[in-house]
Ligand SMILES: NC(=O)C1=CN([C@@H]2O[C@H](COP(=O)(O)OP(=O)(O)OC[C@H]3O[C@@H](n4cnc5c(N)ncnc54)[C@H](OP(=O)(O)O)[C@@H]3O)[C@@H](O)[C@H]2O)C=CC1
């Protein structure tokens with residue numbers, strides 16, 4: 033299982049430079065990953081995993097890709113050549129099952145389309161592998177509950193890949209809110225939209241195909257929602273009190289019937305705050321992508337809200353209720369890589385520490401997310417085709 037190395041051990045296999053250099057590092061946890069699927073986001077994830085953590089000033093964990101599974105072995109081989117420098121120590125498999133069964137794999141990353149997350153994660157969990165599963169974690173709440181029960185039964189770590197939660201910018205925003213300098217939050221607006229050129233892409237594209245959970249809500253909705261969760265649900269004044277009165281409105285595209293434009297709201301009565309959220313697949317994102325309106329000022333987060341690199345804070349003049357800005361600050365963030373390594377580091381640390389879930393993005397927050405999506409789909413009349421949801 034997980035290898036914990038100190039300077040006196042040679043228990044890490046492989047011959048690449050990074051591993052050889054590990055001999056000079058002490059107490060480093062090496063997490064050995066199996067990658068499920070070879071699509072767009074799996075590519076980004078693997079590239080981030082393979083950045084030498086020391087260049088990111090991370091010295092306690094190291095990620096090693098040991099296996100890649102695809103529906104075709106040739107695709108897995110091409111993926112390794114293109115994204116892992118053709119590393120011959122990485123095993124290419126033509127089925128996902130072989131990755132789950134591989135004894136060298138500690139943790140599985142799942143990057144398949146939404147409606148496959150449940151079955152892929154369940155198979156991995158049943159093979160007693162730890163799991164990091166792309167967002168949205170499942171198609172609905174019952175699927176997620178079944179996965180959480182399976183993870184508990186098999187004693188494995190499970191996390192939705194909500195990478196935004198682990199990035200430095202949101203942590204800085206949360207710190208400002210928690211400092212109380214801006215007073216309590218009142219309204220949070222967040223949007224993630226993307227122009228997917230839906231009139232011209234094939235109807236089988238995952239963003240349009242209802243069988244793959246297509247549409248804006250399940251693909252883009254997790255990001256406005258994570259901002260609401262981070263700023264309102266997690267707000268120290270709210271004490272993790274669940275939102276009430278979830279509303280949702282869906283405008284479907286006649287192309288395939290998936291939601292092209294969705295807006296949804298959540299009330300947080302304990303702190304008197306509301307989240308107003310939206311997502312679209314046929315227009316570009318708003319700028320700012322997130323606006324956090326507080327009693328004494330406003331935070332504006334630049335798009336893309338899933339890995340924003342800057343935000344502005346406006347501080348209102350003392351005693352001014354008209355919103356006159358007395359002071360404005362801009363904060364910028366930069367880091368090596370795309371930003372998925374932060375969540376991978378969290379997985380490695382949680383597993384090293386024997387945790388079943390992350391304290392930052394744990395099971396309860398994924399459950400809240402899926403509860404919101406189920407409710408919004410219900411109110412908006414968006415049903416997935418029969419048989420797509422594996423647990424109802
Ligand atoms: N965190 C983030 O920023 C992002 C997350 N995502 C999430 O990741 C997931 C995948 O998105 P993305 O990488 O863009 O998707 P892609 O279509 O690019 O890749 C999906 C991969 O899943 C595998 N797959 C298995 N079954 C199917 C099927 N029936 N149809 C199509 N592909 C299948 C394929 O890999 P193979 O052929 O090797 O088996 C395919 O390459 C989604 O759930 C999405 O929400 C997506 C983009 C960004």
Ligand SMILES: O=C1OC[C@@H](O)[C@H](O)[C@H]1O
Pocket residue numbers: 226251252338
């Ligand atoms: O997670 C995501 O973030 C970026 C989007 O372009 C993508 O479709 C989505 O899956």
